[in-house]
Amino acid sequence: MKPIRSLMLVSSDPESTRRGAQEVHRRLHREIKALDLDDEVAVSMIGDVGRHDALPMVIVYPEAVIYGPVTPEDVHFLVEEHLHKGRIAAGLQASDRELSGRIAWLSARRGTLPAEQRIVLARVGLIDPENIEDYVMYDGYQALGKALTTMSPADVINEIGKSGLKGRGGAGFPTGMKWRFVSQANGYPKYVICNADESEPGTFKDRLILEGDPHSIIEAMSITGYAVGASQGYIYIRGEYALAQDRLHKAISQARQLGFLGENLFGSGFNFDIHVHIGAGAYICGEETALIESIEGKRGEPRSRPPYPTTHGLWGKPSVVNNVETIANVPSIIRNGAAWYRHFGTSNSPGTKVYTILGNVNVTGLIEVPMGITLREVIAIYGKGMKNSASLKLAQTGGSSGSIIPASLQDTPMDFDSYARTGVSLGSGALLICDEDTCVVDLAKVLLNFFRRESCGKCTPCRVGTQRAHQILTAISEGIGTQRDLDDLQMLSDRLTEFSHCGLGQTSAVPIRDIFRHFRAEVDAHVQLKVCPAGACPMSGQWVSIHWAGKSGLSPM
Template structure:
């Protein structure tokens, strides 16, 4: 694509490219031509969405329709539970769980005959019927997309489509009509706060870096999404890489940095590939490089790969890792804004934070400030997972309640089980019980109930989940990921994990609870970085809200959720057992005995609780409790 030399040329290019999205911006019931989008995110790709796009296009060619209709990939629609998703414009039909083999039916029935494929439509539980439109699906009802605005709308591998949707206009506006001070002020006034978990005001952070005098400054994008179970940043980079690049260029202009770096997880190959493609396209168009849009501002971006260390999400550790060293955090001050990458002033922002920037520049601080709560403005993306009906990525205005997210958007608990808790903030956060479900979510409210916003992981737990076991899971994570620099974190997390291990095996003692609390307080007080200081949170919050579960393990040797295998007791029901002996033959430890055609018995002392007998029994006579 030809180089864009000025803001005027950029505007003209936008006008020329806008028709690319014409079919997506209109709604028509009986259209002559169509535009087909298929989710190309990691999750849907795993379900062969790439093959689906190929099949759609090959059937289109077969019918000589390749000029009128084109099928292509787009970013994550968020409704991962029902992926792969296909959306057909302009009649706005939303297909779910589409297989590669469904391509022919979609083209021949829908495109050729104008009759949407009924069986691929989503069955909306609230009306008990299949619905055609995305807007008829309750999963989307309460969502508002700002950071995810282009995901599911444009092709992430096409800079033309990004430009057609006002791409790089915010950069043009900033470079042409605003001073760096004004850009910082605008972001301050918008109320945008860091979406990586800290919640620090982004505009203030930019202004601190801007005020530093240095020959070189850096703007760094933290794309080391380490919270297991969170995939917001991955979806943005895969679905809308240009918005991250544009925002970094705006940030670079605001703070006076000519160089940007993206620190990204090596575990996200697709996001890396899409980002590399986008960088190349932006360079070719002159939107990165020297003298951008003829405004005398030069800026370029380099990708740095992470290597799988959770602590590198902490900004000082991230910077050390980018310098090729062990990613151990350092004491603050000095803050990265003063002395960061190679000792130069550096500003670190998270992916989602950056994805908000272009919209704020284009629509104004007042618009953004109008969304959200008093202290937390805008929207937040959450990765909704666990025992929820609709697993997926959701973006809601801050101030939305947990209940709205879990029940209205998420569709409630899977398989009709009861809600027990929702975990937010990942390994640094906590578990929130049912009585706080009506809490409007913002940075402050979640901290007040012993959890935190974190980067946006939201794991829903049901009555089948053991809270002690979950706390142990998180502790195992932080224990593994502790960099080892501070003794309290390195050794303390290990000791806490040992205690939790004991409790889940039924070997806990009543004093354990007090020891856990003491260790937690010490780690919080003495660890250097955020990872250590927050590591005890999952234990503290479960101790606070679910102490009875801990007590049941310790005092009664019982796991109320039936999840801790060591505490299970298997037994054979006399009224169901027919004495077929299948269980006894299946038992690898010889714990089951009996004579054929009479009741069999399990010797609890020999039983290893492997569950083989339950699987083998054809009469559902064996149960664990």
């Protein structure tokens, strides 16, 4: 795929096909070629887009114009007008009225360029993060003032609940519900904890928010504190993020000076202050109970849940733990209302999502787009196509704990519900795009190496299971894997999921599950034919593990 100017998507669900979508697709190709635009315009068939009143549909990016129903006879006019003359082909647009929730955002952003929607990153790159006045000029601390002076804590929780905001750290738990649990919990004092221990491989969205707009987190935490009845907040930030730590410290001291932190905020009698706790390098501390243990000065080993931190958190007191990106949405929601927020994204996953685009694409980086965008769109529009015109083999979504998905799933809308239905985890929003040179065994080996290294060692399934799975994958990549190894790997994957104490061990099985599900033939080729189809594995057959030499008969758990 090369850098392109426009992307045209043709719906190809059964109904569209019945109504001639294939012919529309073919004619689009022909017309585009006739105008010599085939280097600049890409045409793709996509699956069900969730709207059935105007099929077949043609969606054109980056303008996000929806045409439909488009007959084969309309194609010449459409291409002539839209692509050649650069204006909307009058009379062909689908009506606004019956847009389903899933693609309503397409219409909402029609004609806007770029099609990103920035809520969380609205000020990043626009203001001086070390100057509180810049933040205040761009609506900063308005939401806190509004909450403290015109809303009760219950109002704030209701508004967040109505907005449908879900946790952006990976699990997608409704934020309003979490806040309600904490506000209703017995015990005092209560704590607000912002989880900035962003360690998921491929994820650096929280770092950019903290470096570019630190006050938004301070404001959001104060609002959270007011809502749940806490007057003390902790930001747990990973040790490696030196610049973000520095900016947070500066922002906190400026906020204290101007009275946005401290006592009697906005004359409401509400007190709130924030302490920055700097981590010392441990992936597991992103797990909320491990994070709490770590703040308390211990090894970051996850606690048994229940009880949840909402009732027994820091120092055994009710605590709300929210990811940076999640609470960065809070000030905008309070300022503009829940109804405004629900304009973005899909009906079950409102709002935007920040993604990091990585791997074999022409442009890597960070985008914030409405929930429900597809992988194909992300690669074509924001990634500017695959590097070296390669084709997409797989994408790894959501960092190490996310999913490995094959190219065939690239048209599934990326929102919590659609992904959950296809068994994919949206995770932290990292999108690692891999071309045909990527070997799935090699990739799984790298991922399991990560888990084995980051396993805290508290529970046996994870401590031993990740180690053993990495050992087997290494053997397979060396061309000395056996059928028995594959069976063991399958069993390990099941047991890691079932018996691990926390999410780390449970999700460490996901890469194994996914490569078996989507790329079984490629894995088998390593074992049965002793061949790595992608040419990435050494296949030298010389692997001898230092730690496991002589223990090859060891059974997995």
